[in-house]
Amino acid sequence: MPDVAFVNGVFMPPADAMVSIDDRGFQFGDGIYEVLRTYRGQPFELEAHLARLDRSAAALDLIQPYSRAEWTKHLLEGIRRAAYPEAKIYIQLTRGVAPRDHAYAADLVPTVVMTVRELHSLSRSMQTDGVEAITIEDIRWGRCDIKSLNLLGNVFARQQAKRAQVFEAILVKAGSITEGAVSNVMVVRGGTIMTAPEGPTILSGVTRAVVLELARKAGLPVQECGITQTDLYGVDEVFLTGTTVEVLAVVRVDGKVIKDGRPGPITQRLAAGFTGLAG
Ligand code: PDD
Numbered sequence: 001m002p003d004v005a006f007v008n009g010v011f012m013p014p015a016d017a018m019v020s021i022d023d024r025g026f027q028f029g030d031g032i033y034e035v036l037r038t039y040r041g042q043p044f045e046l047e048a049h050l051a052r053l054d055r056s057a058a059a060l061d062l063i064q065p066y067s068r069a070e071w072t073k074h075l076l077e078g079i080r081r082a083a084y085p086e087a088k089i090y091i092q093l094t095r096g097v098a099p100r101d102h103a104y105a106a107d108l109v110p111t112v113v114m115t116v117r118e119l120h121s122l123s124r125s126m127q128t129d130g131v132e133a134i135t136i137e138d139i140r141w142g143r144c145d146i147k148s149l150n151l152l153g154n155v156f157a158r159q160q161a162k163r164a165q166v167f168e169a170i171l172v173k174a175g176s177i178t179e180g181a182v183s184n185v186m187v188v189r190g191g192t193i194m195t196a197p198e199g200p201t202i203l204s205g206v207t208r209a210v211v212l213e214l215a216r217k218a219g220l221p222v223q224e225c226g227i228t229q230t231d232l233y234g235v236d237e238v239f240l241t242g243t244t245v246e247v248l249a250v251v252r253v254d255g256k257v258i259k260d261g262r263p264g265p266i267t268q269r270l271a272a273g274f275t276g277l278a279g
Helices: 024-028 046-059 068-082 124-129 152-163 206-217 229-233 265-277
Strands: 004-007 010-012 031-039 087-094 111-118 131-137 168-173 176-180 184-189 192-195 222-224 237-242 246-253
Touching (some): 004 068, 024 087, 046 206, 168 246, 176 229, 184 206, 206 222, 206 246, 206 265
Parallel strands (some): 131 168, 131 246
Antiparallel strands (some): 087 111, 184 192, 237 246
């Protein structure tokens, strides 16, 4: 079962996939991306990911080369060729190739890259026992709702987490939690699920939306509101949501144990509900 690449309409092995050094994605990070996954060979929340790709493209005045139907066709073909039961699909769309100049011409031809690779799930122990996180200052730009290729703030945060030997970095802007370096962050306090509201400071996570809907359907109270860094240490539960993390309990933040240090009941209920939907 091979990893598959797709560049500007052509499928090929990843080793043969090339883009120009004059591509604005390389020169300026002038582009966007999406990450989605399959469960048993089927893409999960495909429409929501393609809708977000459209929103990101529109926000950056990028030309969308394919309709949703065309994207779907290419994605399904990539999934079929790779034939992994659990695959991770990475789509990248840049403004295209041009002589280096910050400003751009309106008629550039966008570059499209897609890869389909095997997805390795998180370890069983991480899923059952939860993970640790640290908080770090959110130094990213003012449009984190756009899934842009400019990920230096996230790279920096994730590296700090790696150095601290914890799983995730929880980002804090002006004293409030925004999201994780590669995930959205939710907490439970007094039975209410709380998470940062949608807007320019967070990525509108596809998993976030699925989990909030699960919670609302289960009659669990949800509040999309600010959570301060100091509140975080005293909440009953903390968990992450995301395509790669699914629903993942955080049991220790900055070395402080959350509640009894075990994944909490609401996190477990939502994780089970999510697995029922997806996995
Ligand atoms: N990351 N917030 C950030 C900053 C993210 O990078 C991600 C996902 C999420 C969760 O979004 P979703 O539920 O749609 O996956 C939130 C992907 C997986 C990545 O960059 O690899």
